[in-house]
Amino acid sequence: MKLLIIEDEASLRSSIQKYLTAEGNVCDIAGNFDNAYQKIAIYEYDCILLDLGLPGGEGLDLLRFLRKEQKEDGVLIISARDSIEQKIEGLSLGADDYLVKPFHLSELYARIHAVVRRRQQKGNNIISFNEIEIDVLAKEIKVYGVTVYFTRKEFDLLLYFVSNKSKVISKAAAAVHIWGDNADMADSFDYIYTHIKNIRKKLTDAGCRDYFQSVYGVGYKFQ
Amino acid sequence: MSMKLFTQYNRVLLLIGFFGLLVIGSLFYQTLSYYLNKQIDNYLLEELLEVQDYDHKMNIHPAPILFKDLVIEYRKVEKFRNIKIFADTVFFNPKKQITESARYLKTGVKLQDGPYNVTIITSKVESQNQVMTILLVIIIPVLVLLLILLVINRLLMRRLWDPFRQLLENIKSFNLNKERPYETISTPILEFQELNNAILDISLKVRSDFQEIKLFTENASHEMMTPLAVINAKLDTLLQSNTLGKEESDTLIDLYRATSRLTKLNQSLLLLVKIDNDLMGEKETVDLMELIEDSIVYFRELIQERDLTVFKNFQAVSVFGSRQLLEIMVNNLFSNAIRHNYEGGSISIILSHEALIFRNTSNQPELDESVFDRFSKGRDSEGTGLGLSILRQISSKHGMRLTYEFKRGDHCFIVTFKPEVSPGSLK
Known part of the structure; x- marks a missing residue:
């Protein structure tokens, strides 16, 4: 994937870049409006990560420019602004998704995958990982072609891990992904353990290899 | 005990009027009676002179004469006494054939056959009538005047205090959270104008302070989001390191926990500001039953994990409001019911029209009322301490009321849809 990170906070920008640069991904960066404007005018990206408040201009203007030029780049807005109006404005201007800061990098990556999938693989909603097939639209999981029943949350969690394969996902990130605003529940971290345990069992029962790897109680890695 | 200013004023006025009238009336009556008695006494003295004259000339006491409403009686006594006694009495008026109040003069006279006591009695009715007439002629107009004064007073006071009442109404309806500012009143009365202006100043000050605080909270929370994003990103990056040991991992867990708590706290603060500012999007008709059913599905794993039994008793109820806020309310109440439960416990959800x-x-x-205060937390709660105060804010924004009850060891949170009288309406 070819990605562009438009973000004025340098340390955040570098972290995102570092996380995303793997598996043949190419990450461009831009720290201000003009820089970003030049890049999107010249190149084409699979997904553009767009911060709204930029030095030298408003991120939404870049979005307007993209739509005016009828560019097909996917756009994922990352912003600290969380008002409904702001979200609606961004999405109606053609952004594919809106992620409110602060977020986990794994969440960001999963969202990028979703954006790119929606934009590029028209009609193809199947994600494959070795013997596992995930049908994103039908919300179905097959192991060696046999459907395995997953609950909604288990499905979301597996998709989340597959999107972040070879990355360690913290329990905190997984909890936010599954529970959203209710992730502050004291024991939501423990529930993640239960979910993972169930997913593992369902997969191995279907003859799948165990791809989950625990990392000292902080999180899990799928590879 | 509190009473209206007007009642208090009237009470004093009536009391003074009543006693004043009593005192003045009786003084008046006393004086008048005194002078009229004096007149009668003079008349009696004249009569006495006539009697003495007659006695002197004739040397016999006259036969009891009956004229001019006058009765003269003689009685033979041992010793002559030359003292004149005036006093009131009652007598039988032989002319009118009735008993009347009267005044008499008693004194001694010397005749040839010895000393006599002579009593001259005359009717007082006429003079009493005079007194009464004079009193009535004066007292009745005074009474009428007093009554008119009272009525005028009442009307005038009401008119005069009208701006004050209006002012009070306006202060009561003044609400910080609403767009409507304090409404001024127009009055020609200087004192009320001053009061009005003072209140207007205060209300403007309070409003601007309040706005400032909200703005400050909003900005502060927003500004914190980017550093939080940096922390999160750095933690996620750190987590990818292959050289992570047990100790570092434990540190990371704590850091993740602290960061997500800080994030949640910030989000809650922003949410509170947004609810206060009515920035939660369009209102719509929300099917509460559906919302709760969705919530049960959403929390399914948590419910199963803790082996909880959920009892449902639903009536189809829809409310008009912000879907997002109502969702937050239902989800929060639900997650509280799960979180503060024990393994194998139960949750009852009752939805009725009330x-x-x-x-x-x-x-x-049992919890006390302070759980609804901001930043109040139970001993082992890991929440932000804002959850319930957000819920209370949401319910009051929808004209509902959130209350807590403790029933036989169970915690009950009750959202009343149409509270009749909201005790917190003036807050």
Whole structure:
């Protein structure tokens, strides 16, 4: 994937870049409006990560420019602004998704995958990982072609891990992904353990290899 | 004890009027009676002179004469006494054939056959009538005047205090959270104008302070989001390191926990500001039953994990409001009921046209009203301490009321849809 990170906070920008640069991904960066404007005018990206408040201009203007030029780049807005109006404005201007800061990098990556999938693989909603097939639209999981029943949350969690394969996902990130605003529940971290345990069992029962790897109680890695 | 200013004023006025009238009336009566008595006494003295004259000339006491409403009596006595006694009495008026009040003069006279006591009695009725007439002629107009004064007073006072009442109404309806500012009143009365202006100043000051605080909270929370994003990103990056040991991992867990708590706290603060500012999007008709059913599905794993039993008793209820806020309310009440429950416990959800009730079993003792305060937390709560105060804010924004009850060891949170009188309406 070819990605562009438009973000004025340098340390955040570098972290995102570092996380995303793997598996043949190419990450461009831009720290201000003009820089970003030049890049999107010249190149084409699979997904553009767009911060709204930029030095030298408003991120939404870049979005307007993209739509005016009828560019097909996917756009994922990352912003600290969380008002409904702001979200609606961004999405109606053609952004594919809106992620409110602060977020986990794994969440960001999963969202990028979703954006790119929606934009590029028209009609193809199947994600494959070795013997596992995930049908994103039908919300179905097959192991060696046999459907395995997953609950909604288990499905979301597996998709989340597959999107972040070879990355360690913290329990905190997984909890936010599954529970959203209710992730502050004291024991939501423990529930993640239960979910993972169930997913593992369902997969191995279907003859799948165990791809989950625990990392000292902080999180899990799928590879 | 409190009473209206007007009542108090009237009470004093009436009391003074009543006693004043009593005192003045009786003084008046006394004086008048005194002078009239004096007149009668003079008349009696004249009569006495006539009697003495007659006695002197004739040397016999006259036969009891009956004229001019006058009765003269003689009585033979041992010793002559030359003292004149005037006093009131009653006598039988031989002319009118009735008993009347009267005045008499008693004194001694010397005749040839010895000393006599002579009593001259005359009717007082006429003079009493005079006194009464004069009193009535004066007292009745005074009474009427007093009454008119009272009525005028009442009307005038009401008119005069009208701006004050209006002012009070306006202060009561003044609400910080609403767009409507304090409404001024127009009055020609200087004192009220001053009061009005003072209140206007205060209300403007309070409003601007309040706005400032909200703006400050909003900005502060927003500004914190980017550093939080940096922390999160750095933690996620650190987590990818292959050289992570047990100790570092434990540190990371704590850091993640602290960061997500800080994030949640910030989000809650922003949410509170947004609810206060009515920035939660369009209102719509929300099917509460559907919302709760969705919530049960959403929390399914948590419910199963803790082996909780959920009892449902639903009536189809829709409310008009912000879907997002109502969702937050239901989800929060639900997650509280799960969180503060024990393994194998139960949750009852009752939805009727009057109220929505979440009742859960728990090991924890009864909560007090302070759980609804901002930043109040139970001993082992890991929440932000804002949850319930957000819920209370949401319910009051929708004209509902959130209350807590402790029933036989169970915690009940009750959202009353149409509270009749909201005790907090003036807050």
